[in-house]
Amino acid sequence: MANMADKKLIGVDLGGTTIKFAILTLDGDIQQRWSIDTNILDDGTHIVPSIIDAINHRLKLYDMTADQFIGIGMGSPGSVDLEAGTVIGAFNLNWKTLQYVKRDIETGTGMKFVIDNDANVAALGERWKGAGENEADVTFITLGTGVGGGLIANGQLLHGVAGSGGEIGHVTVETHNGYLCTCGKHGCLETVASATGIVRVARDMAEEYSGNSVLKKTLDDGEEISSKIVFDMAKSNDPLALMVVDKVTNYLGLALANAANLLNPSFVVIGGGVSAAGDFLLTRVDKAFKANTFPNVRETTAVRLATLGNEAGVIGAAWLARNAFVK
Amino acid sequence: MANMADKKLIGVDLGGTTIKFAILTLDGDIQQRWSIDTNILDDGTHIVPSIIDAINHRLKLYDMTADQFIGIGMGSPGSVDLEAGTVIGAFNLNWKTLQYVKRDIETGTGMKFVIDNDANVAALGERWKGAGENEADVTFITLGTGVGGGLIANGQLLHGVAGSGGEIGHVTVETHNGYLCTCGKHGCLETVASATGIVRVARDMAEEYSGNSVLKKTLDDGEEISSKIVFDMAKSNDPLALMVVDKVTNYLGLALANAANLLNPSFVVIGGGVSAAGDFLLTRVDKAFKANTFPNVRETTAVRLATLGNEAGVIGAAWLARNAFVK
Known part of the structure; x- marks a missing residue:
């Protein structure tokens, strides 16, 4: 043996x-x-x-x-x-x-x-060998078809009494006429920051938008878009796409800041398909994160992209x- | 020995x-x-x-x-x-x-x-011998001059990397023109749900209010009020005081729901001087709590008043x- x-x-x-x-x-x-x-x-x-x-x-x-x-x-x-x-x-x-x-x-x-x-x-995984640097306190969010989360505190996962610990996708971020979520309540982070949520925000903002925008034209032409397309257009300075990304990253920064105000982790790690938008996403989330964190949290909790991928x-x-x- | x-x-x-x-x-x-x-x-x-x-x-x-x-x-x-x-x-x-x-x-x-x-x-204390029933996962909030918190998960306190775990008083609950907090950011729960925060909300709502209200008259007469006075007037059905209490308890319910969406504790326990408002407070907080919690959290996490007092x-x-x- x-x-x-x-x-x-x-x-x-x-x-x-x-x-x-x-x-x-x-x-x-x-x-x-x-x-x-x-x-x-x-x-x-x-x-x-x-x-x-x-x-x-x-x-x-x-x-x-x-x-x-x-x-x-x-x-x-x-x-x-x-x-x-x-x-x-x-x-x-x-x-x-x-x-x-x-x-x-x-x-x-x-x-x-x-x-x-x-x-x-x-x-x-991200905590052990990835962006979490094996710290005892790490908050993880995954932005994909849905929005999931995993919270590590004192070196252990937080499951809560019935396994719903870490449901950061269902934190309420919009209290004024928030979208209906698949979970049955309104204004969940998932409704605006998942891949499908980002597309939904883009469609709604396009309806109200009257300026020049490739994103608006694409939607008006009835073409399918994805969260990746929205981010790519924003990176090319499309004005509507930039507004969409600002709105989405403000919600993300708010939810992650409020999680950090409770948990004060070493790192908040963003993974999942949407995180492929990279530093363009991270910089904007971090700005909203810093605006919503208690000073000692702002100074000691860092927001990072996941590094391990699949x-x-x-x-x-x-x-x-x-x-x-x-x- | x-x-x-x-x-x-x-x-x-x-x-x-x-x-x-x-x-x-x-x-x-x-x-x-x-x-x-x-x-x-x-x-x-x-x-x-x-x-x-x-x-x-x-x-x-x-x-x-x-x-x-x-x-x-x-x-x-x-x-x-x-x-x-x-x-x-x-x-x-x-x-x-x-x-x-x-x-x-x-x-x-x-x-x-x-x-x-x-x-x-x-x-x-509340977790061990009070409303927390010695459960492994208990979220505690104290509503006094300020708003403090203590989070117990997996049977242990969550301190985070730099001791700011549990800063629920500095969770952002108002993203639209929130009050400036002593911590330097805007829209913290403490600015609206501490004893002084409740008085601030009452003063601001009184300015906009034009109906009959003992609370409005008291403020217009330049008399000092307290959070206890606001709650007492609300219990006597003063319309402005009821609006103030609704606003404050909505913020509280939102912040506690979002904490529960992350931690899924057995109990969310409300203590501190303001909690002396009792079931009148609890019922209203619980309504906002239920509106903002993920279904499995709504079913397994209960909001309670602290029982140990001093x-x-x-x-x-x-x-x-x-x-x-x-x-």
Whole structure:
């Protein structure tokens, strides 16, 4: 049997399109990476067996055995029960009923298994090996189709009493006629700062805008736009696109500042597809962040872009296993 | 030497007017309580010696010795350095320079000592023996001259990287022409929901109000009002006072909802002088809270009034000592 320090971790990042895997050292260095397509047919019943097969097959390929691993960590969409290791309501996986993920993967691989939701796991990854510099207090937000968050404080994730800790996408940022959110309330950050939210803001501001603007013309011509197009046009100084970006980044800066006024993390890390807008986004969010933070928070909490990209999930998942199974 | 389980805790609540003391069991039951006036003369140099004297004198009175105690916990105004056990910038104590509180009290009493800021300590007290029901996740807000907060998550206080965790009084709740706060930014919760903030809101709304109102008449007559007077008039259905209370409780509900969207605590506990308005306040805050919380948070996080009153500080201080020194 391998020495504890030589043992490895397996990180799994379960998404609606692909399932990413990695084998990592206890220090979080990735040694192997691979991925498979997510087969969501038949109510997602193929997903867990395909994860088990992918791990067992890969171990055989490398001539490795289960006892050389500390365990498996995984990030999953949907509502995760940490204790039971089950998932329910992951609609992009067609998982409508309770899935016994931990039970099945432990039986199928002979390894210990731990699970958390995908935004939390990405937060752990960015905190451990990315922009979070392994600090004890890191706030993470992911701007994608939706807006998710993961909060690390005193070195641990904040789940709250019922697992809704970190729902920064559902912080109310607009109290005057805010958009209706899929969650049922109005004015959530997600309604204006997700990829779809940014497009919604652009469409509404275009209706009121009467000047020259490529963005306005594009929308008037009935062409599809994306949040990336809005940011690209803003970078080219399109006046309407700049107004949209200002509005969106003001909301983001407000929500992140208010999170930082509560948590005073070392870093607020912005990830997800929308964060590809880079420093152009960061500079504007940071301005609104500084305008809304308590002085000592302004001086000690820094806003940053995520650095790990797609790897945040598998790295954070590996940290989960390390935290759970290494004493 | 006494058995560990028989040992006692000392809790100290240092305020600008009085210093409260209590001797408690390890279960948090108060056995003795006393207090002394705070002597802030001579740059507050009498404060620490008077704390030491008060403890030593009381122990002598009860024929007790230092080794019968686990240690002393204390809550203090100002900026507290937890590790060093020092305090600076407690202006209501005239403490402008660094105070070596831990060093001096440990030397003077022969007991171990631990300190945190007063809002955090009150939060710990309410969480342990009050409305927080000893849950692992409790958010506490105190509405007094200012607005303070203490956040407990995963069973521990959240201090953040530089001690500003829990600054809920400086969460931005008004982004359109919010009042200037003493902290230098605009629209902080404290500017509208502290005792002085409520009076400010009342004065401004009275200027615009043209109907019949005892509150308006009182202000027009140049009489002084207080937040208590505003709430009392609202309870008597004064139309302007009701508008003021609605505005204030909407801001409070928004800020507490957004904190709960991040932390999903079991309880959000409202304490401090303004909370004496009781269920009249709570009902209105809760309505705004529910309008701004993510569904799963709305269902699992409850807003409550604090129950310990003035004793929250000494009880929370005792918990600090228990947490620090009982392994």
